[in-house]
Amino acid sequence: MTFLVTGGAGFIGRWVVNRLLADGEQVVVLDNLSNGSLDNLKGLSANPHLEIITGDIKDQKTLSGLFRKKNLNTILHLAADIIVQDSIDNPRKVFENDVLGTFNLLEEARKAETKFVFMSTCMVYDTASSSGAISETYPTKAASPYAGAKLAGENMVQSYYHAYDLPTVILRPFNTYGPFQKSTGEGGVVSIFIQKELNREYLSIYGDGTQTRDLMYVEDCADFVVMAAASEKCNGEIVNAGLGTDISVNDLAAMICKDKSRIRHVEHIHPQSEISRLVCDRSKAKRLLGWEPKTTLENGIRKTFEFQKARVL
Known part of the structure; x- marks a missing residue:
């Protein structure tokens, strides 16, 4: 083939x-x-x-x-x-x-x-x-x-x-x-959060973080x-x-970063396109x-x- x-x-x-x-x-x-x-x-x-x-x-x-x-x-x-x-x-x-x-x-x-x-x-x-x-x-x-x-x-x-x-x-x-996914703004939430954690940077969550994803x-x-x-x-x-099964973005961030002080919420850039539960x-x-x-x-x-x-x- x-x-x-x-x-x-x-x-x-x-x-x-x-x-x-x-x-x-x-x-x-x-x-x-x-x-x-x-x-x-x-x-x-x-x-x-x-x-x-x-x-x-x-x-x-x-x-x-x-x-x-x-x-x-x-x-x-x-x-x-x-x-x-x-x-x-x-x-x-x-x-x-x-x-x-x-x-x-x-x-x-x-x-x-x-x-x-x-x-x-x-x-x-x-x-x-x-x-x-x-x-x-x-x-x-x-x-x-x-x-x-x-x-x-x-x-x-x-x-x-x-x-x-x-x-x-x-x-x-x-x-x-997973591996090879971009960890910049063009990547997925998991790879971005992991890279932020490796760099000891803030993990930024759009909105209130209650939105869920099936990963x-x-x-x-x-x-x-x-x-x-x-x-x-x-x-x-x-x-x-x-x-x-789904997980909230808040819970995902907590799974990746154990230091809660480096998890913050920011205003959503395009809230009209957000899907609250997947x-x-x-x-x-x-x-x-x-x-x-x-x-x-x-x-x-x-x-x-x-x-x-x-x-x-």
């Missing part, structure tokens, strides 16, 4: 590539390196089954040439602008990357009859009620241009499944963390992506993945794929802490 992984030099993409190579698959990475880095692939780049191409999904010439030269069996489309705050500040950029870029790939997939796996996000959901977790049928809400772009991408993917019988699957992973370790997420790509049961489906109902992934996360939050944070500490040293 030959897989095209867009955004393969990014955080989750790197781990998806790692899993595919471990399975003995041929992998072509396409990444414009706007969010990803070739450093993420250093430990993998010597593998003869991996080819890395620097290019942009908005460039139709690059895409058509790639599909013409490669016999691609499956597209794992992970490339995207993913920063919610950036999407509010620059909605055109997220639309062009996440909607037009997805359309360009879908067109090439349609011509080549190549399976299309679309990485969406839990950020398309409305906030969960206090009584239950979020399933795939839960109401969606475009609370930011990022969420709106992902929903638009989902709709295009579904239209190609129904109109052209193209095998597609839409994945909605919940908040993912999934990145290797579990990569397993989910690859398993969904290999399964015909997922064709035409939307599938969640997450730990299945917790995943992963029963569909278990039913269709037999997938369940293997890593507890405590073990995942420990692994991430060790990775980031080693990088500092």
Whole structure:
């Protein structure tokens, strides 16, 4: 099998590539390196089954040439602008990357009859009620241009499944963390908090910190992506993945930083885009794929802490 992984030099993409190579698959990475880095692939780049191409999904010439030269069996489309705050500040950029870029790939997939796996996000959901977790049928809400772009991408993917019988699957992973995630403002809350703790800096929490997140370790997420790509049961489906339990940002900060004096609350930059509660109902992934996360939050944070500490040293 030959897989095209867009955004393969990014955080989750790197781990998806790692899993595919471990399975003995041929992998072509396409990444414009706007969010990803070739450093993420250093430990993998010597593998003869991996080819890395620097290019942009908005460039139709690059895409058509790639599909013409490669016999691609499956597209794992992970490339995207993913920063919610950036999407509010620059909605055109997220639309062009996440909607037009997805359309360009879908067109090439349609011509080549190549399976299309679309990485969406839990950020398309409305906030969960206090009584239950979020399933795939839960109401969606475009609370930011990022969420709106992902929903638009989902709709295009579904239209190609129904109109052209193209095998597609839409994945909605919940908040993912782990080694190789950025620890700057573009990273996730776990990696940012760990880096602040390593530097003995303040951990800043937006708002009152009662907002909750379902945090999934990145290797579990990569397993989910690859398993969904290999399964015909997922064709035409939307599938969640997450730990299945949530934690408040306040409790997460306290888990990472034992010195309460270095935890502070700051005004939210874009409170209108905040989702107050996210917790995943992963029963569909278990039913269709037999997938369940293997890593507890405590073990995942420990692994991430060790990775980031080693990088500092």
